[in-house]
Amino acid sequence: MAKADYKNVWVLAEVQRGKLSPTAYELLTAGRKLADELHEKLCAVLLGFEVESFAQDLIERGADCVYICDDVHLEHYIDDVYAKVLNSLVKTYKPNKFLIPATNRGRALSAKTAVFIGTGLTADATDVQIHQEDGQLYATRPTFGGNLMATITCAKTRPEMCSLRPMSYERAVPQPGRKGEIIRFPFDATQHTSLAKFIEFIKNKGNDLDLSEAKVIVAGGRGIGKKEGFQLLAQLAERLGGTVAASRPPVDNGWIDYRYQIGLTGRTVKPKLYIACGISGQIQHMAGMSGADVVVAINKDPNAPIMKTAHYAVEGDLYEVIPAMLESL
Ligand SMILES: Cc1cc2nc3c(=O)[nH]c(=O)nc-3n(C[C@H](O)[C@H](O)[C@H](O)COP(=O)(O)OP(=O)(O)OC[C@H]3O[C@@H](n4cnc5c(N)ncnc54)[C@H](O)[C@@H]3O)c2cc1C
Known part of the structure; x- marks a missing residue:
């Protein structure tokens, strides 16, 4: 060549x-x-x-x-x-x-x-x-x-x-x-061919979600402990004009759809505010959100890696911290 x-x-x-x-x-x-x-x-x-x-x-x-x-x-x-x-x-x-x-x-x-x-x-x-x-x-x-x-x-x-x-x-x-x-450049119908044929575009239910455009993201991790935990996160997200997201374990556990996953094998996001709830901050997760302007971590464990890198680290149980945040908001 x-x-x-x-x-x-x-x-x-x-x-x-x-x-x-x-x-x-x-x-x-x-x-x-x-x-x-x-x-x-x-x-x-x-x-x-x-x-x-x-x-x-x-x-x-x-x-x-x-x-x-x-x-x-x-x-x-x-x-x-x-x-x-x-x-x-x-x-x-x-x-x-x-x-x-x-x-x-x-x-x-x-x-x-x-x-x-x-x-x-x-x-x-x-x-x-x-x-x-x-x-x-x-x-x-x-x-x-x-x-x-x-x-x-x-x-x-x-x-x-x-x-x-x-x-x-x-x-x-x-x-x-x-x-x-x-x-x-001309399209050549004899050369630019495919065995595949377009039949119909079916929009994902609720696919108006655009995590990459979100200014505020409230993300839940394994520490959420159950599917219903995302309802609490959604309340906080809604109050702040944002959307929820997740680390990988909640997706693997079937608590939330894969398209909400942030990280190496999920989405990369760059919001103004990223609130990580019950997320330890493993490198594969950080790969998707380290570009956020401000990171707030809520975690029971003060030694979790994300508590060292977050701009604001809130030590506590998310099921106590988030209701308190909602109340003061
Ligand atoms: C090839 C590969 C690709 C991967 N891709 C991704 C990816 O795209 N995204 C991703 O996220 N991960 C990815 N992972 C997985 C990653 O390595 C971690 O396992 C995962 O990020 C951990 O998720 P977590 O922080 O939610 O869970 P954990 O690491 O288990 O952390 C849970 C945290 O919650 C805290 N906690 C528990 N209960 C509470 C409570 N009530 N209140 C407050 N805090 C609490 C705990 O102290 C702990 O710090 C990938 C792994 C591999 C090998």
């Missing part, structure tokens, strides 16, 4: 059911830094139907160029089809680095695309850097259950691909009037 032929940093701007995902802005922040260090262009990729209206926003937030494949066949997400379009785009324009959000969809899409292209992918990274000597992408991600951070490179093939965890970077802010190029 003639690696020198591969230029520019690409980011996938994900569109979900007609809305541009805020992960696009996070990837623009990460990508801008990489592109500047390499003295290359930052390009965003938009796939979908009627998505062209998002291009100027991406340009104002740092993209020098936006590749758009806009076609009715892309209205509903099918990973084969999307991965084949990305493969065609990559083979045509030869990017050097390609960042994709590590959302549920992005995790599947990035893996499939990397296989079609025949290149390497670092999945679920939390940080990306350019190595000063050789310009390679150094992608860092937690490994061995979060006990180690591994920095992974892709020495032989291009583009170097990486899926980047949501919330790992700040969102790029717009610079109104910023100019950039738009390149339209």
